[in-house]
Amino acid sequence: MSKKKYAIVLDDSKCIDCKACTLACKMENNVPTGLYNYRIWVAEKPVRGHFPNIKRSFQPSQCQQCENPPCVHVCPTKASYQTEDGVVLVDHDKCILCKYCMTACPYDARYESSNVHAIDKCTFCYHRLPEGREPACVETCPPKVRVFGDLNDPNSEVSKLLVEHETFTLKPEKGTKPKLYYIR
Amino acid sequence: MSLSKAKLSRRKFLTLSGAALATATAASSLSSLKAVASSGTHSATTNSKGRKFVYSSCAICVNKCGLVAEVNNGVIRKLNPNPHFFKSRAMLCARGNAGAKVPYDPDRLKKPLIRVGERGEGKFKEVSWEEAYNYIAENVLKVIKKYENRSAIGFASTEGFQEEFFIHLANIVGSTNTVRHPTLCLASNIQGYSSVYGTYPDADILNADFVVMAGSNRAEAIITPDTIDMAKNHKKQTLVCIDPRATKTSAIADKWYPIKPGTDLALVLTMINIIISENLYDKEFVEKYTHGFAELAEHVKQYTAEWAEKECEIPASEIYWLAREFAKNAPQSVWYPGRRSSFYANDVYYRRACAILNAIVGAFDRKGGLVPKRGIKLKKHDFEFPLYDFTKKRLDAGALPFLDEKLPEEFKASAGLPTDSCAYISEKDGSWIVYRDAALAGNPYPLKGMFIYKQNPVESVPNRKKTVEFLKQMDFVCTIDVTMSDTAFYSDVVLPESTYLERWDPAESLGGIVPIVVTRQPVIDPLFDTKSMHQITVDLAKKFYDMPEFWEDSTEEDREYLKKYIKAVDVPMEHLVEESLSGYPGAFKMLMEKGVFYLNDKPVYGNLLKEGTRLKTRTGKIELYNVKYAERGLDPLPVYRKPSQGKPGQFRFVVGRHGQFTHASTQNNIYLLESYGDYENALWINSKVALERGLRAGDKVKVVSKAGEQIVKVMPTEFIRPDIVYYVHGFGRLSKGLSLVYNKGASEAAILYDYVETISGNACLHETFVDIQKV
Numbered sequence: 001m002s003k004k005k006y007a008i009v010l011d012d013s014k015c016i017d018c019k020a021c022t023l024a025c026k027m028e029n030n031v032p033t034g035l036y037n038y039r040i041w042v043a044e045k046p047v048r049g050h051f052p053n054i055k056r057s058f059q060p061s062q063c064q065q066c067e068n069p070p071c072v073h074v075c076p077t078k079a080s081y082q083t084e085d086g087v088v089l090v091d092h093d094k095c096i097l098c099k100y101c102m103t104a105c106p107y108d109a110r111y112e113s114s115n116v117h118a119i120d121k122c123t124f125c126y127h128r129l130p131e132g133r134e135p136a137c138v139e140t141c142p143p144k145v146r147v148f149g150d151l152n153d154p155n156s157e158v159s160k161l162l163v164e165h166e167t168f169t170l171k172p173e174k175g176t177k178p179k180l181y182y183i184r
Numbered sequence: 185m186s187l188s189k190a191k192l193s194r195r196k197f198l199t200l201s202g203a204a205l206a207t208a209t210a211a212s213s214l215s216s217l218k219a220v221a222s223s224g225t226h227s228a229t230t231n232s233k234g235r236k237f238v239y240s241s242c243a244i245c246v247n248k249c250g251l252v253a254e255v256n257n258g259v260i261r262k263l264n265p266n267p268h269f270f271k272s273r274a275m276l277c278a279r280g281n282a283g284a285k286v287p288y289d290p291d292r293l294k295k296p297l298i299r300v301g302e303r304g305e306g307k308f309k310e311v312s313w314e315e316a317y318n319y320i321a322e323n324v325l326k327v328i329k330k331y332e333n334r335s336a337i338g339f340a341s342t343e344g345f346q347e348e349f350f351i352h353l354a355n356i357v358g359s360t361n362t363v364r365h366p367t368l369c370l371a372s373n374i375q376g377y378s379s380v381y382g383t384y385p386d387a388d389i390l391n392a393d394f395v396v397m398a399g400s401n402r403a404e405a406i407i408t409p410d411t412i413d414m415a416k417n418h419k420k421q422t423l424v425c426i427d428p429r430a431t432k433t434s435a436i437a438d439k440w441y442p443i444k445p446g447t448d449l450a451l452v453l454t455m456i457n458i459i460i461s462e463n464l465y466d467k468e469f470v471e472k473y474t475h476g477f478a479e480l481a482e483h484v485k486q487y488t489a490e491w492a493e494k495e496c497e498i499p500a501s502e503i504y505w506l507a508r509e510f511a512k513n514a515p516q517s518v519w520y521p522g523r524r525s526s527f528y529a530n531d532v533y534y535r536r537a538c539a540i541l542n543a544i545v546g547a548f549d550r551k552g553g554l555v556p557k558r559g560i561k562l563k564k565h566d567f568e569f570p571l572y573d574f575t576k577k578r579l580d581a582g583a584l585p586f587l588d589e590k591l592p593e594e595f596k597a598s599a600g601l602p603t604d605s606c607a608y609i610s611e612k613d614g615s616w617i618v619y620r621d622a623a624l625a626g627n628p629y630p631l632k633g634m635f636i637y638k639q640n641p642v643e644s645v646p647n648r649k650k651t652v653e654f655l656k657q658m659d660f661v662c663t664i665d666v667t668m669s670d671t672a673f674y675s676d677v678v679l680p681e682s683t684y685l686e687r688w689d690p691a692e693s694l695g696g697i698v699p700i701v702v703t704r705q706p707v708i709d710p711l712f713d714t715k716s717m718h719q720i721t722v723d724l725a726k727k728f729y730d731m732p733e734f735w736e737d738s739t740e741e742d743r744e745y746l747k748k749y750i751k752a753v754d755v756p757m758e759h760l761v762e763e764s765l766s767g768y769p770g771a772f773k774m775l776m777e778k779g780v781f782y783l784n785d786k787p788v789y790g791n792l793l794k795e796g797t798r799l800k801t802r803t804g805k806i807e808l809y810n811v812k813y814a815e816r817g818l819d820p821l822p823v824y825r826k827p828s829q830g831k832p833g834q835f836r837f838v839v840g841r842h843g844q845f846t847h848a849s850t851q852n853n854i855y856l857l858e859s860y861g862d863y864e865n866a867l868w869i870n871s872k873v874a875l876e877r878g879l880r881a882g883d884k885v886k887v888v889s890k891a892g893e894q895i896v897k898v899m900p901t902e903f904i905r906p907d908i909v910y911y912v913h914g915f916g917r918l919s920k921g922l923s924l925v926y927n928k929g930a931s932e933a934a935i936l937y938d939y940v941e942t943i944s945g946n947a948c949l950h951e952t953f954v955d956i957q958k959v
Contacts (some may be wrong), residue, residue, distance in 0.1 A: 016403035016432050018843040019859040023281035027262045033854050035861070051870060051902045052442045053579060056435035058844050140265055142275040142406070143415035 004085040005151040006065070006124055006137075007179040011159040014143040015041045015058040021137035021146070025062075028125060028136035032115045039111075039122040040137055041065065060145060062137075063088065063109035063122035064170060071110070072103035079118070087126055091126030092118035094140065106174045124148070151179070228649035234258070239779030240265060240704045240840045244279040244286075246343060247408045247692060247847040251276055253284075253685065253707040260284050260685065260708055268778040270699050270785055272408040273416075278844055282855040286683050287711055291667050291852060291923055293680035294712035303656055304674050306920045313715070313723070314768075316677055321674070321727045323660040324357060325734055327633040328574060329658070334358030334737075335576040337633035337660075338623070340616075340641060341365075345689035345704060346681075346717035350637040351612075352753070355569035356728060356746065363614035367945045368644055371615075373525035375608055375944040376535020379810050380543060381792075382800030383556045386697050387518045389413040391552035394513035396424045396506070399539075400522035403432035405841035407523065414457040424506065427453070428838060429868065429910060430903035439502075442905050445836050445950060446528050446827025447496040452519070452537040453824055454492035455507040457484040459544060464511035466546030473793065474543055475801075476809020476821070483821045489591070495826075514545030524841070526946040529595040530941055533822040536810070539618030540822070543806045549792045556792055557695035560783060562764040564813045567749050570742035579628055580618040580945070581609060586625060590617065590940035592951050600701040600819035605814060606945040615647050615945025616937045620654045633660040637717060638681075642670035642918060643848035646936035646947050647891045651711065652918075664717060667852065668921020670798050682714040688757030690718075691764045691775065701771070701781040703761050722754045806931055818943065830953030831937065835869075835909040837889065837952045839932060842912045848933075851914040852922040864929030865915040866899035869956070874900035877956070884959040889952050895959055898932035911956065 025031060025039050040062035048055040069088045072080045079094035080101050090101075095118035102110045102119060113120035124134035133139070138148040149158035158181075161167075167181040228799040234257040243264070244247045250269025254262045263284045265276040296316035301307030309320075328334050339354040341347050354362045366374065374384045388397060390413045402411045414423065418436040425437035426448070434440040443451065459465050460481045470477050489500035489507075496503075504792060510517050519538045525531055539554075547553030588596055588603035595601055609615045620641075623631035634655070642651050655661055655674040663672040664679045672678045689704035715723075725746060728734045735743045753760075763779065765771040775781040791797070798804035802811040814820035830836060844856045851857060879885065883898045887909070894916055904910060915929030939948040 014436070015420065016411070016415050016436060016843070018403070018406065019278040020276065020281060022859055023278040023855055024276070027281050027284050033858060035858050047902055050900070051872070051905070052429075052440075054430055054902050056430055056432065056903070058432075058435065136262070136264070140276045140281060142273065142412045144275075156430055176249075 003152065005179070006085055006087055006129075007149065007151045007158050007181065008138070009147045009158045009167065009181045009183065010060060011183040012057070012059050012145060013183070015042065015145045016061055016143065017044065017058040018142060020140045020142055021060055024136040024140035025047075025122070028109050028128075029123070030115050030122075031120070033112055037111050037113065039120065059182075061107070061109075061169050061170070062180070064176065064180045065108050065122070065124060067177035068175060070104040070106070070174075070176060074100040074104040076100065078085075083126070089123050089126060090119055090121060092116045092120070095119055106171050106176060119148060203205070205533060206398040238705065238707045239776070240685065240707055241702045241779070242280045242283055243344065243704070244283050244850060245406070247406070248692070248702050249276060249280055249408055250702065251280060251283075252779065253689045255707055258708055260287065266779045269780045270409075270698070271696065271780075272696060273412040275412060276728045277406055279846060279850055279856060282316050282850070282853050283685070285853065285855060286666070287685050287708065289667065289853070291921060292683075293665065293667060293672070293678060294714070295680060296713075298830055299676045303676070304652065304918075306673055307515050308678065310711060310892065311773060313713070313889070316679060317723055317727050320662055320677055320724065321731060324633060324728075325731065327659050327805055327817060328358075329733075331630055332574055333576050334572050334574045335579065336630055337361070337635065338363065338619070338631050339635045339637075340396065340639050341637040342639040344638050345692050347637065348690065349721040349753075350635070352567070352749075353570070353635065353724060355386055355567070356721075356725050356749075357635075358570065358572040358575045360575060361614070361619070362612055363580075363616055363619045364612065364641065365644075366610065366613045367615045367617070368526065368947050370523050370525050371610070371613065371944040372941050372946040373521055373523070373535050376525075376532045377521055379532070379536055379801075379813065380539035380807055381548065381554075381556070383792070385521065385548070385554040385556045387520050388552050388555045388697055389518065390417070390517045391516060392421055393516035393552060394422045394424075394509055395518045395520060396426065396510065397433055397437070397520045398426035398443075398522070399525075399527060400520050401431040401433045401841055402520070403436065404843045406843060407525060410520075422509065427507065428905045428908050431840065432843065441498045441502065444495065444497040444919050444939065445838060445905075445908060449530065449534040449537055449822060449824045450487065450492050450495040451498065451503065452534070452541055453484050453487040453822065454489055454503055455510060456480070456537065456541055456544060457487045458489060458504060458507035459511045459541075460484065462508070462809050464508065465544040466514065468544030473548075473806050475803040475805040475807050475811070477544070480540065480544075480808045480821055487824065510541070511545050514553070515547040515550040517545055517547045518553060521554070524839075524949070526941060526948055527591050527745035527950040529601065529941055529948050530599065530825060531821060531941045531946060531948070532943040533600070533933040537822040540808050543808060549790055550785060551789050553785075553864045555787065556695045557697070557790060558699045558788065558791070559695040560693040560699045560701050560781075561767070562691060562701065564764065565752075567752075568745060569747060569749070570738050572742075576629060578611065578614060579607070579622045579631060580614050581611070582628075583688060584618065584622060584627070585699075585751065586621060586627070586790075587618065587940070587942060590621070590938070591942060592939050592948070594826065594828045599825055600823055602818070602942045606940070607818065607943045609945035615940065616641065617940050617947050618945055620645065620650060621938075622656055624650065624657065625694065632658055634658050636661070636671050636675070640665075640669040640671045640848050642674065643914065643933045645938070646933055646952075647938035647950065648931060649892055650932040650938065651933070664720060667958070668849060668919050669848075670917055670919040670922075673919035673921060675832060680712065680714040681720075681722060682710045682716050686710040686714070687716040689763045690757065697787045698785055701765065701775065703760075703775055705776075707759070716757070718753070718757060722750060725750050760783065828951060834953040834955055835907060836950065837887070837935065837954045838908050838910045839913060839936070839949045840910055845912065845914055847913040848917075851917075851925045857924055863924070865896065865912045867896045867930070867956075868899055868904045868910040870904050870906040871900040871902055873906045874898060877958070879958060886957045886959050887930065887935055887954050889954045891937045892934040892953070894930035894934050909956065
């Protein structure tokens with residue numbers, strides 16, 4: 001029975017901004033070169049303090065795989081859609097490059113791909129999941145910042161992490177209900 | 185000039201034994217092996233669609249992380265981490281991932297090239313391998329005859345699985361002048377730690393409770409498993425980062441001290457003093473395993489926290505805290521040994537002090553401390569290469585009149601450093617800077633030919649102008665590489681090597697706290713007319729064998745021995761891999777099925793602390809006081825001396841690593857360049873200083889040092905001390921064959937000054953002062 005509900009829990013305190021995730025994603029998903037073409041990224045949080053009292057920290061991010069995805073709601077051709085297990089995908093053939101979805105996305109998670117001539121973004125590596133493989137970013141991450149799994153399975157690693165840790169989501173005020181949870 | 189049988193006595197080759205990481209095999213045992221090897225296929229699962237997964241290992245940096253290549257119809261789709269490969273903790277970094285595009289790089293060398301224009305003009309013609317080999321063989325012979333010296337041909341390389349064949353080539357040519365990377369990297373580190381422990385240990389980061397990273401930026405200079413263990417464990421363990429820059433390591437550290445550059449030794453000696461005077465050291469350990477504690481205790485009394493506060497610009501209260509916590513957590517305490525350690529002219533003494541600090545708290549060869557590496561012994565056969573009359577001893581060893589010029593002013597007199605010869609350079613590795621200066625001076629003899637493999641001295645050795653001169657004064661330069669490096673650009677012949685994803689590599693034992701064996705098998709067929717170093721050595725060996733003139737200073741017996749060598753080595757690499765593992769039943773199978781071979785995946789502690797075990801030091805103990813150093817007139821205990829100072833208004837230029845780049849070799853990879861975030865590098869300068877000097881982000885400045893000048897854009901930042909500047913390595917390149925970084929940004933080698941740490945022969949990468957002028 002139970003439908004799956006995929007999510008990623010991130011402990012970004014472990015992130016060293018090595019960009020393995022960004023590159024693994026580019027390779028796995030045929031993301032074209034270009035400084036602004038990526039499905040996932042690592043941002044440096046604003047520096048706190050002044051030399052020598054400063055703090056650096058990083059935040060890896062990507063499409064939030066919202067439960068309530070504005071990109072899907074605004075798409076005029078239904079190119080952006082949500083699967084039964086809640087993953088938001090783009091049907092490249094239906095995309096007319098109108099970019100409504102890019103405007104609607106509060107996380108700036110989409111880019112225009114010259115390789116597929118469509119708007120593209122993270123798919124949780126949906127093509128890998130039937131083979132029992134994890135998303136490429138999760139698999140490759142050196143300190144394993146990301147953990148991927150099914151929230152509907154109480155024994156999954158993600159479910160356990162959400163119980164054990166206090167987490168937050170990005171821009172909760174937008175009402176998008178992201179499925180990327182950051183450990184506080 | 186003819187090579188008329190010289191009456192010189194035969195010289196034993198310095199590079200002969202143990203030169204190769206030897207996996208090669210004797211001819212006699214091969215026939216049976218061939219049968220075994222050809223009876224099965226070793227590549228991994230293939231399905232009907234032509235999709236297959238192949239185990240191999242990464243070669244973008246030194247770590248050799250395990251990978252599983254996903255290949256579709258002969259094209260690499262993706263490189264994934266190998267989950268069995270525990271040394272790399274089942275990950276692949278950005279560089280490892282970007283490796284998938286390396287074979288398809290449009291800038292790759294595709295055919296052998298011979299220079300047609302002036303050296304450095306960049307004009308080459310494509311030739312066949314046969315033409316290239318003939319050209320090489322003729323020129324090698326010409327140099328040997330002209331100078332009556334086989335050592336007049338030098339060999340420069342850096343580590344890699346195929347390097348052993350390059351060293352074989354040096355032996356076949358008959359030169360003692362092999363120069364490798366350690367003196368641009370960790371030679372002083374190895375010398376410093378070995379002078380205390382008789383070995384260069386690893387750090388057990390996985391089990392350490394207290395880790396100090398001083399000048400070591402493990403978050404960006406990725407070393408497996410240390411980087412990953414550190415990032416994963418940072419909430420459980422205390423991590424202290426000591427660095428004049430707030431690197432990405434400082435982001436996960438509990439504390440960051442922006443120490444005054446060059447004063448680390450003052451800090452460590454003071455910590456030793458605090459730990460001894462407050463009785464926080466491990467008395468039992470010190471008594472049982474160390475030599476010279478009383479002398480040490482007396483020596484360090486002068487180094488107080490209040491004094492160190494002024495030297496290091498770290499508050500005395502923090503130094504007390506650091507010393508006490510370090511001792512409290514011992515033996516799960518680590519002063520991390522680091523890698524690229526060639527910072528200052530007194531680097532060996534600094535490393536000695538670090539090793540001593542760990543020793544007095546008993547954090548050696550115990551869980552969570554410094555732990556000696558172990559290895560897995562592979563079957564090896566040392567070849568007895570020909571002995572020639574015209575071979576001379578290394579040009580960078582022994583007394584050299586110019587050596588004291590290689591020391592910064594403050595270290596020339598009475599600094600406990602040798603001023604006439606390097607005290608302990610490795611016979612195989614040499615000292616890059618001394619080697620180059622000796623060649624430029626023609627002293628003790630001319631060095632007029634050069635083979636360079638997998639190394640780019642033009643961008644990796646400080647003082648680029650000199651390296652270019654060094655190449656220009658050669659009669660003959662042959663470079664073997666996968667792209668047109670700056671060094672290849674200044675060569676006469678360029679041989680294209682197959683990339684690591686297109687060839688077999690020998691099995692290699694990776695020493696560590698938990699040792700493993702790894703190899704490479706081809707993931708795809710070679711895309712272009714390229715060959716492995718293994719094949720190039722075999723081909724050239726055949727060429728030399730066939731040239732009677734090449735043997736005029738040798739015997740027929742020696743020549744015949746080369747034939748045996750060729751027969752033994754000219755076999756498919758997988759046979760050599762299998763043979764080298766033949767001491768372990770099932771090892772080859774495991775290597776093919778899991779991409780890694782190991783005997784045990786658990787660490788072993790205390791091997792060197794067993795009753796009756798002698799360390800490889802003169803006294804057989806941990807030498808806090810080094811007996812050999814005392815005999816040689818070096819400081820037996822580390823003595824602090826103030827670092828050199830620049831003139832008012834000058835900055836010390838510091839170097840550092842970046843998580844996307846391996847030295848100067850990956851900047852031309854578009855994926856890595858873009859994930860670095862810019863197409864050129866930028867000068868880090870403290871925001872306040874930038875403001876004072878009217879410099880804003882993006883302004884161009886000229887950075888001027890004693891070695892040269894570069895123009896680079898400015899990046900004001902809070903992440904750096906006001907008295908230093910920094911930019912990332914590997915930009916502003918000379919080779920037009922590196923289309924993305926040619927003439928973009930600033931080169932580091934062009935401005936770094938070429939001082940030498942004269943105990944180990946290491947380059948001093950932090951002894952350069954620069955002026956900054958707005959352009």
